[in-house]
Amino acid sequence: MDLETVKDRAGPRAFSPADDLPQEYREAATRMIEFHANSEIMGAYLERPFIRQAPSIDRKLAFSAKVQDEIGHGQLLYRAAESLGVKSREQMLADLANGDGKFLNCFHYPMESWVETPMIAFFVDGAAMRRQATLRRTSWEPYAHAMDKVCFEEGFHVKHGEDILQELMTGSRKERQLTQEAFEKWWPRIIQFFGPTDDDSTHHDFAASVGLKQKSNDELRNAFLDQYIPKARNYGLEIPDEPRIRERDDGTYEVEEGDLDWDEFFAIAKNEYEPGRDQIGGRRAAQEAVQWVRETIDETIARGHAPRAAD
Amino acid sequence: MSSPLENPTDFSARERRALETLVKRLGDDEFVLAERYTEWQVRAPSLESDLALANNAQDELGHARLWYDVLADLDVDERDLVYERDPADFRHSTLVELPFAEGDWADAVLRSYLYDAAEDLRLEALEDSAYPPIADRVGKIRSEEEYHLEHARNWLERLAEGEEGRDRLQDALDRLFPHALTLFESATPPVETAIPTREASGSNEIERNTDETSGDRSDADAAAAVEGDIVDFGLRTATLEELGEEWLSIVVPFLESLDLDVPIDESTIGEGVEYAVTVESLPTQLGRDGTHTDAWFDLYDDLTHTYRELERSDAAKIREDPDR
Numbered sequence: 001m002d003l004e005t006v007k008d009r010a011g012p013r014a015f016s017p018a019d020d021l022p023q024e025y026r027e028a029a030t031r032m033i034e035f036h037a038n039s040e041i042m043g044a045y046l047e048r049p050f051i052r053q054a055p056s057i058d059r060k061l062a063f064s065a066k067v068q069d070e071i072g073h074g075q076l077l078y079r080a081a082e083s084l085g086v087k088s089r090e091q092m093l094a095d096l097a098n099g100d101g102k103f104l105n106c107f108h109y110p111m112e113s114w115v116e117t118p119m120i121a122f123f124v125d126g127a128a129m130r131r132q133a134t135l136r137r138t139s140w141e142p143y144a145h146a147m148d149k150v151c152f153e154e155g156f157h158v159k160h161g162e163d164i165l166q167e168l169m170t171g172s173r174k175e176r177q178l179t180q181e182a183f184e185k186w187w188p189r190i191i192q193f194f195g196p197t198d199d200d201s202t203h204h205d206f207a208a209s210v211g212l213k214q215k216s217n218d219e220l221r222n223a224f225l226d227q228y229i230p231k232a233r234n235y236g237l238e239i240p241d242e243p244r245i246r247e248r249d250d251g252t253y254e255v256e257e258g259d260l261d262w263d264e265f266f267a268i269a270k271n272e273y274e275p276g277r278d279q280i281g282g283r284r285a286a287q288e289a290v291q292w293v294r295e296t297i298d299e300t301i302a303r304g305h306a307p308r309a310a311d
Numbered sequence: 312m313s314s315p316l317e318n319p320t321d322f323s324a325r326e327r328r329a330l331e332t333l334v335k336r337l338g339d340d341e342f343v344l345a346e347r348y349t350e351w352q353v354r355a356p357s358l359e360s361d362l363a364l365a366n367n368a369q370d371e372l373g374h375a376r377l378w379y380d381v382l383a384d385l386d387v388d389e390r391d392l393v394y395e396r397d398p399a400d401f402r403h404s405t406l407v408e409l410p411f412a413e414g415d416w417a418d419a420v421l422r423s424y425l426y427d428a429a430e431d432l433r434l435e436a437l438e439d440s441a442y443p444p445i446a447d448r449v450g451k452i453r454s455e456e457e458y459h460l461e462h463a464r465n466w467l468e469r470l471a472e473g474e475e476g477r478d479r480l481q482d483a484l485d486r487l488f489p490h491a492l493t494l495f496e497s498a499t500p501p502v503e504t505a506i507p508t509r510e511a512s513g514s515n516e517i518e519r520n521t522d523e524t525s526g527d528r529s530d531a532d533a534a535a536a537v538e539g540d541i542v543d544f545g546l547r548t549a550t551l552e553e554l555g556e557e558w559l560s561i562v563v564p565f566l567e568s569l570d571l572d573v574p575i576d577e578s579t580i581g582e583g584v585e586y587a588v589t590v591e592s593l594p595t596q597l598g599r600d601g602t603h604t605d606a607w608f609d610l611y612d613d614l615t616h617t618y619r620e621l622e623r624s625d626a627a628k629i630r631e632d633p634d635r
Binding site: 056060061072078113115148160170174286291 | 315341342346349350352354355356357358359361365366368369372373375376379387393394414416469470472473476479557586613614616617618620621622623626627628629630
C-alpha cells in the first residue's frame with residue numbers, strides 16, 4: 001500500500017498487521033505508541049512510592065492496583081507497537097533505560113508529597129483520558145484495541161484521584177493549603193501536557209493525515225479546560241493567575257502560551273531536564289539490578305528447558 | 312475447648328486478649344509483607360513478573376484488611392492498628408520486615424516461599440476456629456495463598472537451575488531462615504489490649520506490672536500463657552510447635568532438592584520429632600515479642616509519613632465492610 005492509499009483509507013481501526021503498510025506509517029505509529037507505552041512505565045515509576053505513603057490501607061491497595069494497571073498498559077502498548085514490525089519490546093525498554101525513549105512531560109517531574117498525587121491521578125490522568133478516548137478511533141487497530149482496556153481502567157484511576165482530591169480539599173486547613181500549593185506547581189505542566197499549539201507541533205500533520213491522531217492539541221486542551229476548570233473550582237482550588245486563560249465568546253479557552261515555560265518543555269522533550277534524567281537513571285539502575293534474573297531465565301531457555309509459569 | 316465464641320461483647324478479658332494477639336500476628340504479617348512486596352512494583356525483572364508480584368502484594372494487603380477487620384468488633388479500628396500504633400507493638404515475624412537489597416529477586420521469591428508455606432499450614436489450623444469470623448475468612452485467603460506458593464516454588468526452581476541464581480538463593484536462605492523460624496514464636500500480648508472498658512484494660516496492666524520476675528521473663532510468660540489460651544479456646548486448632556515442625560518437614564526437603572543447604576541444626580532431628588525449632592537457631596529480634604530490626608522502624612516511619620504530615624486522625628475507608 002502506498003502512502004496515498006493509506007491516506008485515502010485512513011479511518012478508525014482501518015489498518016492491522018495483515019496490511020502491507022509503508023515504512024513512514026509504521027515508523028510514525030511506532031513512535032506514537034512507544035511514547036505512550038513509555039509514559040505508562042514512567043508514570044508508574046513516579047507513583048510507586050505513594051503506595052507506601054498512602055494514608056490508609058484502602059488507598060494503599062488502590063494505589064498498588066493503579067501502578068500495576070499502568071505496567072499492564074505498558075505491556076499492552078508495547079505489544080501494539082511491536083506489531084508494526086519496526087522495534088521489539090526489548091529495544092524500546094532498552095531505549096527507555098538509556099535515555100533515548102521519550103515520554104510525557106508530567107512524568108519528568110519528581111513527586112514529593114501525597115498532596116501531589118491527585119495532580120497526576122486526577123488532572124494528568126483526566127487529561128490523558130481525553131486523548132485516549134479519541135485514540136479508540138485511531139487507524140492502527142491493535143492500538144485502538146489496547147485503548148479499550150486502557151480507557152476502562154483509567155476511568156477508575158481518575159475516580160480514585162478525584163476522591164483523594166476531595167478528601168484533601170475537605171480536610172484540615174493545612175491539607176487544603178498544601179493541596180493548593182501543589183496545584184499551582186502542577187497546573188502549568190498539566191496545560192503543557194497537550195503540547196504546543198498546533199502551529200508548533202511537528203508530528204501532528206502527518207499523524208492526522210493517516211488517521212493515527214484524531215484530534216489536535218488545541219482541541220484536546222480546550223476540551224480538558226472546559227471540563228476541569230469548573231471541577232477544580234468546585235473542589236475549592238483557585239486557578240493560578242498564570243498562565244493567563246481567556247474564555248472566548250464561544251465558550252472555548254485561549255491559553256496565553258507566552259506565560260508557559262517552553263524552554264523547560266522542550267528540554268524535557270529531549271530528555272535533558274535534570275530531575276527527569278534522575279528518574280530515567282533511577283529506573284535504569286533498578287532494571288540493571290535484576291539483569292541477572294533475565295540472564296538466568298534466558299540460559300534456562302537456551303538449555304532447552306521450557307520456562308515454567310511465564311511470570 | 313470452651314464453648315464457641317460468638318459474641319465479642321461477652322468475651323472475658325482472657326478471651327479478648329487471646330483473640331487480639333492471634334489476629335494481630337496474622338494481620339501484621341500480611342500487612343508488613345505486602346509493604347515489602349510493593350517495593351518490587353516497577354522494579355521486577357520483567358513486566359510480567361511485575362504484574363504477578365503486584366497481585367501478590369494486593370492479595371496480602373487484602374488479607375491484612377480482612378484480619379484487622381476482625382478486631383473492628385472489639386472497637387479497634389485501622390487508625391489504632393496501623394497509623395497510631397507504637398511500632399514496637401507490632402507482632403509480625405521479622406521475616407517479613409527485612410529490607411530487600413536492590414535487585415535481590417532471590418530474596419523476594421525465597422521469602423515468599425518460606426512465608427507462604429507457613430501461611431498454608433496456619434490457615435489450615437484456622438479453618439475450624441471456634442471464632443466464626445476467623446473461620447469464615449480462611450477459604451478466600453487460602454485459595455489466593457495457594458497460588459502464591461505455586462508461584463514462589465516455580466521461581467525457586469527456575470533460579471536454582473543457574474549457578475548465579477543458586478548462589479544468590481543460598482545467601483538469601485542463610486540470611487532469611489533464622490527469621491522464618493520466628494513465624495512460630497509465641498507472641499507477647501499487646502500492651503493495650505482491646506478491652507473496651509478502661510477498667511478491664513487497667514487490670515491487665517496490673518497483671519503485667521505486678522509480676523515479680525524481670526520484664527523479659529514476664530513477657531515470655533505472658534506470651535506462653537496467651538498462646539496456650541489461643542489453642543485452649545479453639546481459636547487455632549494446632550500449636551505453634553506443631554506448625555513449626557510440619558513446616559520444617561516440608562520446606563527442608565524441598566530446599567535440599569534444589570541443592571541448597573538449609574542452615575538447621577541437625578542435632579534437633581531426634582526420635583519421634585523429625586525437626587524442631589530451637590532457641591539457638593533464632594535471630595536476636597523475634598518480632599513476635601515486639602523486638603524488631605531497625606529496618607522495621609524505618610519502614611514504619613515511611614508508611615505513616617503522610618498520615619503525620621497531614622495531621623490526620625482517621626484512615627479513609629473506600630471499600631465496603633467485608634462482612635456485609
